[in-house]
Amino acid sequence: MKRQRIRLSDIADWDNLMLAVWKAACGKRHRPDVICFTQHLDANLGKLANAILQAEAPYARYREFHIHDPKERLIHAACFEDRVLHHAIMNLAEPVFERTLIPTTYACRPDKGVHRAITQVQANLRRYPWFVKVDISGYFPNIDHHILFRLLGERFKGDDFLYLLWRIIDSYHAQPGKGLPIGSLTSQHFANHYLDGADRFLLEHLKVQGHVRYMDDTLFWCNSKEEAKAKLAALREYLLGERQLHLKPDTQINRSQRGVSYCGYRVLPGAILLNRRKRQRYQQLRLQWEQAWLDGDITELELQRVYQSVHAITLHADSLEWRKQNLRLHPPPPM
Structure with missing residues (x-):
C-alpha cells in the first residue's frame, strides 16, 4: 500500500479545525475548558493553527483521574487544544487507517463497534x-514508541507530519520509551x-x-x-x-x-448475556439513582431519563428475565 502524505497546512485548515472543535466539544460544551476556548474561538483557532504549522503542537498537558468501568483505569485526558488537534489529525488520517485494517477488527472504526x-x-x-x-x-502502558513510529512511517510520509506524530507519541511515557495515554483519540487509533x-x-x-x-x-x-x-x-x-x-x-x-x-x-x-460486571454495574447505577431521587437530589423526570441510560447497559443482550429477577429482588421505590 502506498504511503499517504498529509500536509500540516491541511491539518491547520480553518474548516478542518472547525470540524475538529465540533467533535472535541461534543457532549462537553458546558465544561470550563471548552467554554474558555470557544468564547474566543477565532483567536484560539488561529493560535492553534500557527502552533501546528510551527511544529509547536501538541501542548502535552494532561489531566489525570481514575475511572471504574468496571475495573479501575488511570485516564490521562489531554487539554482541549490538544483534543482539537487530535481530531484535526484523525479527520485526515482515519481513512488511511481504515484502508489498512482487516474486516474482523472492530474498535475505532465506522460501522463496527462492540455489538x-x-x-x-x-x-x-x-x-x-x-x-x-x-x-x-x-x-497501553507497554506500546513501544519507536516500533509504533516505524509502523506509522509505513502508512504516512512527509517529515513535518511524521514529526508531529512523534511529538504526540513522545508527549507521554508510562515508562521510558513506552506507553500511550488512555483517553486520547490518537492513542485509540x-x-x-x-x-x-x-x-x-x-x-x-x-x-x-x-x-x-x-x-x-x-x-x-x-x-x-x-x-x-x-x-x-x-x-x-x-x-x-x-x-x-x-x-x-x-x-x-x-x-x-x-x-x-x-x-x-x-x-x-x-x-x-450480560457478564457479571455488567450486571453489577446495572444494579449499582439503578440503586444509586433511585436513592438520589429518594433524597430529593433529582426530580422524577430526571430519574426517568437516567433509567433510560441505565437500561442501555443491557441492550444487545438477552437480559429480560434477569432484569425481571433484579426488580423482584430490589424493587424500585413507589412514585
Missing part, C-alpha cells in the same frame, strides 16, 4: 470448535493499528479458522486444542519479538460450546 464484534464472536462460536482468548499484559500486524500474522501465516479483535482483546478459533496451543505459542513469540508485548500466562483455550466472556458480555452459541 458487531459480539455478533461475529457468536457466529464463530457456532462454526468452529475451539477458541483462544488472547490477554495482553498491560497493553495508534493502539488499534499497533496490532494490525498480529491480525495478519494470525490470518495469513497461521491460517486460523476465525478471528475477532476489539482493541487488544483478541479471539481466534481452531479445529483442535493441540492446534490452538501451537498457534498461541507462535503468536506469543510474534508479539514478543515484533511488538515487545507479553501475553498473560493464563490465556484461555476452551471449547466454543462453553461460550466466552468478551467486551462485557457472556457470549454463548445460543445466547448473548
Whole structure:
C-alpha cells in the first residue's frame, strides 16, 4: 500500500479545525475548558493553527483521574487544544487507517463497534470448535514508541507530519520509551493499528479458522486444542519479538460450546448475556439513582431519563428475565 502524505497546512485548515472543535466539544460544551476556548474561538483557532504549522503542537498537558468501568483505569485526558488537534489529525488520517485494517477488527472504526464484534464472536462460536482468548499484559502502558513510529512511517510520509506524530507519541511515557495515554483519540487509533500486524500474522501465516479483535482483546478459533496451543505459542513469540508485548500466562483455550466472556458480555452459541460486571454495574447505577431521587437530589423526570441510560447497559443482550429477577429482588421505590 502506498504511503499517504498529509500536509500540516491541511491539518491547520480553518474548516478542518472547525470540524475538529465540533467533535472535541461534543457532549462537553458546558465544561470550563471548552467554554474558555470557544468564547474566543477565532483567536484560539488561529493560535492553534500557527502552533501546528510551527511544529509547536501538541501542548502535552494532561489531566489525570481514575475511572471504574468496571475495573479501575488511570485516564490521562489531554487539554482541549490538544483534543482539537487530535481530531484535526484523525479527520485526515482515519481513512488511511481504515484502508489498512482487516474486516474482523472492530474498535475505532465506522460501522463496527462492540455489538458487531459480539455478533461475529457468536457466529464463530457456532462454526468452529475451539477458541483462544488472547490477554495482553498491560497493553497501553507497554506500546513501544519507536516500533509504533516505524509502523506509522509505513502508512504516512512527509517529515513535518511524521514529526508531529512523534511529538504526540513522545508527549507521554508510562515508562521510558513506552506507553500511550488512555483517553486520547490518537492513542485509540495508534493502539488499534499497533496490532494490525498480529491480525495478519494470525490470518495469513497461521491460517486460523476465525478471528475477532476489539482493541487488544483478541479471539481466534481452531479445529483442535493441540492446534490452538501451537498457534498461541507462535503468536506469543510474534508479539514478543515484533511488538515487545507479553501475553498473560493464563490465556484461555476452551471449547466454543462453553461460550466466552468478551467486551462485557457472556457470549454463548445460543445466547448473548450480560457478564457479571455488567450486571453489577446495572444494579449499582439503578440503586444509586433511585436513592438520589429518594433524597430529593433529582426530580422524577430526571430519574426517568437516567433509567433510560441505565437500561442501555443491557441492550444487545438477552437480559429480560434477569432484569425481571433484579426488580423482584430490589424493587424500585413507589412514585
